[in-house]
Amino acid sequence: MGKNWKDEISTPALVLHYDLMQKNIETMAKFAKENNVSLRPHVKTHKCPIIGKKQLEAGANGICVARVGEAEIFAQNGFNDILIANQVIDLSQIKRLVELNKKSLIRVCVDSEKNILDLNQAASKKDVKLEVLIEVDVGLGRNGVKPGEPALHLANFIKKQPNLKLVGLQGYEGHLTSVLDPELREKQTNECMKRLVNTRNILNNNGFNMDYLTASNTVTYKFSAKYDGITELQTGTYIFNDEHYYRVSPEFNIAVTVLGTVTNIPGNRYYTIDAGLKAATNDNGNPIFKNYPKCKIRVMTEEHSIFRASPKDKFEIGQKLELYPSHICTTVNLYDFFTVVKDGKIIAKWDILARGKNY
Ligand SMILES: Cc1ncc(COP(=O)(O)O)c(C=O)c1O
Structure with missing residues (x-):
């Protein structure tokens, strides 16, 4: 594979x-x-x-x-x-x-x-x-x-x-x-x-x-x-669109996701992922999982989010999951670069040069 x-x-x-x-x-x-x-x-x-x-x-x-x-x-x-x-x-x-x-x-x-x-x-x-x-x-x-x-x-x-x-x-x-x-x-x-x-x-x-x-x-x-x-x-x-705007303007694809890794399984159906508030903002609501819409983030802290999975979705420690941000503009501002993916391959890293230049 x-x-x-x-x-x-x-x-x-x-x-x-x-x-x-x-x-x-x-x-x-x-x-x-x-x-x-x-x-x-x-x-x-x-x-x-x-x-x-x-x-x-x-x-x-x-x-x-x-x-x-x-x-x-x-x-x-x-x-x-x-x-x-x-x-x-x-x-x-x-x-x-x-x-x-x-x-x-x-x-x-x-x-x-x-x-x-x-x-x-x-x-x-x-x-x-x-x-x-x-x-x-x-x-x-x-x-x-x-x-x-x-x-x-x-x-x-x-x-x-x-x-x-x-x-x-x-x-x-x-x-x-x-x-x-x-x-x-x-x-x-x-x-x-x-x-x-x-x-x-x-x-x-x-x-x-x-x-x-x-x-x-x-x-x-x-x-x-x-x-x-x-x-x-x-x-x-x-x-890029985002989870919040997608409800109103679905003609635009959600083109940017946050990738996180499952780090812990703190309880039955509960998982911890390494994408918290320093990885995705939640001013328009918590991010949602791409491919797993029934998993719901319950808590976001600085470095982690804790989510509850549906009975049918099972994850392993180390598994990588993509999230749709709810507000893409404030989320992008947290990062130095985009990892650009095309046809299942990483093709570039693009610097977010104006990130943080809000003055
Ligand atoms: C003055 C102004 N024009 C245009 C826009 C673009 O709006 P949108 O990102 O919803 O397309 C914004 C967004 O904050 C804005 O403040």
């Missing part, structure tokens, strides 16, 4: 199933093309320049990041069209952002006058013209200025800053990720997109010429892409 790829891996490990990921890349790229919207994947999910390049090769027009630290890593690795889909408030980070802008196109979202003044001042010191987007709070209630007049006020404020240029609007409907009913999710996505498009109309009726509207995520993209006026999707999780 041939050697099993699992036996060659030290656990816990992050395993990337190459073909499943490649299929996800193609599915989203094809959707964007057919619906005539640009695709700017959010790389906070994989934090890996090798994967970002595959997304660009499939037709993405640039990338989104969440943090300056991620932008730095991707810019160093040849990415020259980056949107920080977030605000950069801290002055030390603003300095780094402006520095980065001298080499690559790095845009950033704004939602307050104070931040606009800080960005303008830093940009003028370095003689840089910084391109910004106004983030509109389309319903999430996290970041962004309220739609309509408050956004117009901010746009006029940006216009007065010589080193800033307003190029677009961002709206992120992240609060809809847990709306399971597709009809309700569609209705609510449309309401969010309406807030963004109406805001654009108000700006354009007041002398602006705004047509770049970026929005969306892995569970709303089908609806936001079809909303007239939305020009770009900024989906992230689709690249």
Whole structure:
């Protein structure tokens, strides 16, 4: 019998199933093309320049990041069209952002006058013209200025800053990720997109010429892409999917698993595996077992998880098992590299270079 790829891996490990990921890349790229919207994947999910390049090769027009630290890593690795889909408030980070802008196109979202003044001042010191987007709070209630007049006020404020240029609007409907009913999710996505498009109309009726509207995520993209006026999707999780999102977007394969080893059998039907909270996060619920859906994790500690098996599933000490993470983005951030598996063989190790670069 041939050697099993699992036996060659030290656990816990992050395993990337190459073909499943490649299929996800193609599915989203094809959707964007057919619906005539640009695709700017959010790389906070994989934090890996090798994967970002595959997304660009499939037709993405640039990338989104969440943090300056991620932008730095991707810019160093040849990415020259980056949107920080977030605000950069801290002055030390603003300095780094402006520095980065001298080499690559790095845009950033704004939602307050104070931040606009800080960005303008830093940009003028370095003689840089910084391109910004106004983030509109389309319903999430996290970041962004309220739609309509408050956004117009901010746009006029940006216009007065010589080193800033307003190029677009961002709206992120992240609060809809847990709306399971597709009809309700569609209705609510449309309401969010309406807030963004109406805001654009108000700006354009007041002398602006705004047509770049970026929005969306892995569970709303089908609806936001079809909303007239939305020009770009900024989906992230689709690249790997996870146990939590799979319930809503099963068209994307779960392409990344955590591999663990059974280390103990502490009781009848109870097993210990060496994949705990340092191997998989549980902010969206505990991971579940690939191939053994009836096994349930009962406790997760730092280094271990204890699970209860169904009466029919029996495991041995030393046996390797794959888990589907419930939140892939926070799980990936725990690892230095992906072990890439294709056709039952390990084909590569890909460094997660922006792992931990959340500052
Ligand atoms: C501003 C912004 N845009 C896009 C995304 C991508 O969402 P998803 O990973 O669900 O596709 C996120 C995710 O956190 C986000 O914060």
